[in-house]
Amino acid sequence: MKAATVRYILDTIGELFPDAHCELNHSNAFELTIAVLLSAQCTDETVNKVTKDLFQKYKSPEDYVAVPVEELEQDIRRIGLFRNKAKHIRNLCMLLMEQYGGEVPREHDELVKLPGVGRKTANVVVSNAFDVPAIAVDTHVERVSKRLGLANWKDSVLEVEKKLMKQVPREEWTLTHHRLIFFGRYHCKAQNPKCQVCPLLDVCREGKKRMKTSQIRKDK
Numbered sequence: 001m002k003a004a005t006v007r008y009i010l011d012t013i014g015e016l017f018p019d020a021h022c023e024l025n026h027s028n029a030f031e032l033t034i035a036v037l038l039s040a041q042c043t044d045e046t047v048n049k050v051t052k053d054l055f056q057k058y059k060s061p062e063d064y065v066a067v068p069v070e071e072l073e074q075d076i077r078r079i080g081l082f083r084n085k086a087k088h089i090r091n092l093c094m095l096l097m098e099q100y101g102g103e104v105p106r107e108h109d110e111l112v113k114l115p116g117v118g119r120k121t122a123n124v125v126v127s128n129a130f131d132v133p134a135i136a137v138d139t140h141v142e143r144v145s146k147r148l149g150l151a152n153w154k155d156s157v158l159e160v161e162k163k164l165m166k167q168v169p170r171e172e173w174t175l176t177h178h179r180l181i182f183f184g185r186y187h188c189k190a191q192n193p194k195c196q197v198c199p200l201l202d203v204c205r206e207g208k209k210r211m212k213t214s215q216i217r218k219d220k
């Protein structure tokens with residue numbers, strides 16, 4: 001894709017969602033790590049409801065380890081896969097205490113060694129908690145990038161991340177990550193994207209295809 005088209009896409013999405021930000025409530029790197037871990041296959045809204053009380057009760061890795069895992073399970077039971085996640089949180093906290101002095105490491109390479117923390121989570125943590133530019137590719141970022149042609153349909157999540165990193169200026173990685181999420185969450189939704197009113201329709205291969213298909217349906 002031409003650099004000018006990429007610029008146009010980034011600027012247009014920026015105009016639609018100038019204030020895009022991390023929607024997971026947190027006040028430090030540790031809370032963010034827990035929140036992102038809880039957010040797998042779960043909405044940010046639900047995670048925020050749970051963490052409102054959770055972060056009052058548990059403030060440090062020691063706090064999570066001090067209770068039986070069954071108690072932690074109960075505290076996060078409104079979240080999908082809560083048993084697995086409780087186990088991951090406990091293991092994560094024990095490792096943080098044993099190897100990192102109870103602190104969340106700042107390095108991406110170290111973060112991905114933590115239980116339940118994958119590449120995406122590590123990217124969210126380094127970019128939001130430590131101001132290191134990164135593009136975490138979640139389901140919205142992946143879908144929007146592929147629809148717009150910033151990545152290919154067959155690309156893996158890692159390939160999408162690499163392509164975005166190549167096309168987007170480094171200083172815009174983190175903001176672009178947030179904006180693509182907002183764009184995917186509120187405009188270019190998985191079901192019924194708003195193609196008819198989309199300012200990117202002219203440059204969007206998926207949008208053009210969808211509009212053509214709906215026109216053919218109307219003509220029949």
Ligand code: SF4
Nearest residue numbers: 188193195198204207
């Ligand atoms: S035209 Fe449709 S598919 Fe393309 S970016 Fe806009 S809403 Fe998404």
